[in-house]
Amino acid sequence: MTSNGIGSSDQGMCYEVLPKQYRGMPGPDIAEFVPISIPREAFGGMVQSLIGRFDNIGAIHRAVSSALDEIEKSQTEHAQDYAKIREGFAEIREGFAEIRADQEEIKEGFAEIRADQEGIRMGCVELREDQKEVRAGIERLDIGIKEVGADHVRLNAKVEELERRVSFIEARELERIDSREFPVPSMQKIQRVLGYVASAGSRFKNYACLSSGKDWVKVAIGLCAIVAVSALFFAGLAKRSRAI
Template identity: 35%
Template sequence: MGFNWMVNGTMKWYELVPPQYDKLGLEGPDVIRLLPLNLPSSGLGQIAQAYLWPAGSQPPTNEELLRELDLGERAVAVLEREFAGVKIGIERNAAGIERNAAGITTVQAEIERLKAVVEKLEESTKEIRTDQEELSEACEKISAGYGCLIIEKIQGIFCHVVSAGSRFKSYACLSSGKDWVKVAGLCAIVAVSALFFAGLAKRSRAI
């Protein structure tokens, strides 16, 4: 978008709007005032005036126009820098998102691994508790059986002692006087033994 202008007898083409803006269909004085223009420094004709500002308005002087063009160039430069910064920021954010996604995947995998470890520990704990219960039951059975065995042995010994005492008593009644002292001593030993084994039997029952 532009126009031809005669300068020193030579027709020259002056670009008003760059081609990329022309393709977008941008037009009008408002757009022109914000874009850098390639215009001659003196002698703006009616064609340029009609294109740059509406009819009936006061045309700007060359100094005012150049000042506006300079401001437009600066504004475009600022926008280009800002767009470049935004582009860099977007690229960095995209890279950060990819890193975060990879980190999240790693954390999720670690969480799943820890869950599996916890489940195994819970299973092991249940097995240990079951083994402890079975061991306790076995110990109770063994203790009960062992206690009964001790009581039976003590009862058997006590029966033997009582039987021996009866025999000693019968022997003492049938013996002559000269053997009485010996028989009495044996009876005393039998009685003490009976008391001892009776005490053991009582303690075993208490256990």
């Protein structure tokens, strides 16, 4: 670079024209490379005469300084905007982090819901099994009720048959008593036994009508006992009659 602001490039034929006021200043590169093919001395004089004619260099300098100030101001504003943008992106990242946390909670909630649904499904399966068992129990109960009804009918028939037999035996014994004389104690015993059998048969009939299905075993045992006692009594009475 020469004292008048003119310097040559490394190619030898390109010259850099730079006013003195801008030597060493930061900012945009204000330079013009002009390829020429004239002697260096003549070109230097030409450039020097051209620089002397620029009377408005100060205005150019002020315009360039104002432009640089605007650029710096714009860069500052852009820096502030960039800081705000970075803050906005930071908030957005925090929002996405919160959304991801909420998504994790939602996933956990759905997992709990699926577990609850599985428990409900298993409960429904168990309930269906219980319903099947209840239906089977109801069917068995219906069968038992039908069987108890049939047993009740049969027991009523047996009670009625026993009453008819007792009445028939009482009539025969009364006929025998009319035709023969028995000792008074024997007659009293016979009458007590016959009265007991008749009252037992009547009580048994009433009890059989009122009792539930669970008491049919007791009813059957009572009926068998009455039939056995009556059979033994009348067998002994028949032996005595034959002996007499």
